[in-house]
Amino acid sequence: MLKIKCLGALFIVLVLAVGFTPEAQAGEIQELQISDPQPDHGAGEAPWGPEGAAERERRRSAKLDYTQAMDQFNAQNYEAAVRLLQNYLAVFPGDDQARAFQAKARSLARSQRHGRLKVTCRPQAEVFIDGQPRGRTPAELELPVGPHEVEVRALGRSQTGHVFVKPRTSHAIQFDLQGRWLEEEVAK
Numbered sequence: 393m394l395k396i397k398c399l400g401a402l403f404i405v406l407v408l409a410v411g412f413t414p415e416a417q418a419g420e421i422q423e424l425q426i427s428d429p430q431p432d433h434g435a436g437e438a439p440w441g442p443e444g445a446a447e448r449e450r451r452r453s454a455k456l457d458y459t460q461a462m463d464q465f466n467a468q469n470y471e472a473a474v475r476l477l478q479n480y481l482a483v484f485p486g487d488d489q490a491r492a493f494q495a496k497a498r499s500l501a502r503s504q505r506h507g508r509l510k511v512t513c514r515p516q517a518e519v520f521i522d523g524q525p526r527g528r529t530p531a532e533l534e535l536p537v538g539p540h541e542v543e544v545r546a547l548g549r550s551q552t553g554h555v556f557v558k559p560r561t562s563h564a565i566q567f568d569l570q571g572r573w574l575e576e577e578v579a580k
Contacts, residue, residue, distance in 0.1 A: 454483035458490060465493065470501035507557035509533045509542070513567040517546035529567075544569065 431563035477494040481487065512518050513529040519545040520526065526533055529544060535557045543552045544567045551567045 454480045470497045473497040508562040510564040511543045517544040
């Protein structure tokens with residue numbers, strides 16, 4: 393009998409705590425919501441309220457940009473990764489790991505748009521790339537991907553050669569102003 397009274401009392405306490413409604417069907421789970429007037433935001437989180445909601449959305453969007461940046465980085469789409477990381481770092485400027493990824497992505501993006509060219513000549517000569525002076529031989533230059541005209545001038549003579557620069561590739565071109573243009577090499 394004591395057990396029945398205890399169970400009855402427990403049932404009444406549960407009904408009062410949960411807020412039993414007569415329209416609830418048998419076996420139906422009722423949603424119980426507990427509101428916290430002063431939630432713990434954690435370190436650096438924005439407060440609740442209209443301003444806090446906007447800030448939370450801004451942070452959520454930045455974190456999504458970071459995730460997408462890592463996907464782009466892994467897909468070797470480095471320029472997109474740089475832009476997404478820039479958005480993320482605007483919200484979280486103190487993230488050193490994101491800064492390191494951004495620097496690496498910038499470097500790799502540049503290497504996708506450029507190749508290297510080494511120009512040598514006998515005797516030493518002035519080097520012109522697409523008509524623009526670029527120093528003296530031996531010259532090691534970083535050039536945009538695509539076709540380029542290479543000219544060397546010395547001792548009143550000149551020679552011209554053509555090279556197609558490929559991304560992340562080293563090219564070499566040799567000239568001999570005492571004879572003929574020697575050769576072009578491409579090395580990966």
